[in-house]
Amino acid sequence: MTALGFLYPGHSAEDDYPRIEQLLGSDIRVDLVHTDIGEDARREDALRALGSPERLAAGVQELRHAGAEAVVWASTSGSFGYGWEGANEQVRGLAVAAGMPASSTSFGFVHAGRELGVRRVAIGATYPDDIAGLFADFLRAGDLDVVAVRGSGIGTAAEAGTWGEAELFALARAADHADADAVLLPDTALHTVSYLTALEKELGKPVLTANQVTVWEALRLADRRVNAPNLGALFTREPIVQV
Structure with a gap:
């Protein structure tokens, strides 16, 4: 049994995680601990407060007691x-506090892009444009070429959590770009897991979504590889061989 630990802010799309656990169909356990979301606002100051060391450290003891082998901060x-x-400093501090390998959803997107061998990506974000732009800057720092950014102006995780299939597919279609090798949907408050294969069929390319990438990143930290076709191309492709 491989136990994976996640620190998830609030409750907007928490049900994606037991769904992923079921779709993995193997000896993987997904343990979720909720962190205090504080002010639910997509502003830079509120986002930095959301990911403060104190808020993250508060949840790690429970994950240690659950036997987690790796922990991911499940907030993009x-x-x-x-x-x-x-x-980088944030996840280093989390690893020290947790006493186990640690990462975050944002780094998961970068690592997943490398795994799939994609270079050019399009972003479909629920966030306001300025916050979506910060994610684009982060990906560029990770050597991904961002060819298009689509923001949606959603100011809270709670509102993003109410989006259903129609809104999700409309966002993905609007975000896609002919030059993009993959489309990235970077909000862990957005329900996406039930629609991964349909999204990829619709767009004809890999689609990386926040909760999918978060669990994949934890598996990577735990040195586990699981083939799970219902979780999209990321869980079915062979790893890229670096030469």
């Missing part, structure tokens, strides 16, 4: 809001 905006260097 609560990690890229710190910038590349700040987000």
